[in-house]
Amino acid sequence: MHTFWDNIWKFPKFVFSVFIGFFLTAVYPIFQLSKNKKVNYFLLMSLLLVIIMLYLVLKSMLDYG
Incomplete structure (x- = not known):
């Protein structure tokens, strides 16, 4: 045991x-x-887009504003 x-x-x-x-x-x-500058900008924009979309979806789901 x-x-x-x-x-x-x-x-x-x-x-x-x-x-x-x-x-x-x-x-x-x-x-x-991310070692490449061009890809770094793309990754930053993608991350920003994901954060904005997550914010908008949660805002709609929780009925804020």
Whole structure:
């Protein structure tokens, strides 16, 4: 029974490391692309567009203004 609780105790650490690994693996190509100035402007504009769209969707969903 002791090994069972050891495994249960280790599970949150494992899940956390999997999520961090997935995030770093998914974001690494973006960091590689951002070394180029032209692509950097495109990434900045895309990020700004995503933030604006998220704001507008949430504003509409929550019925503000």
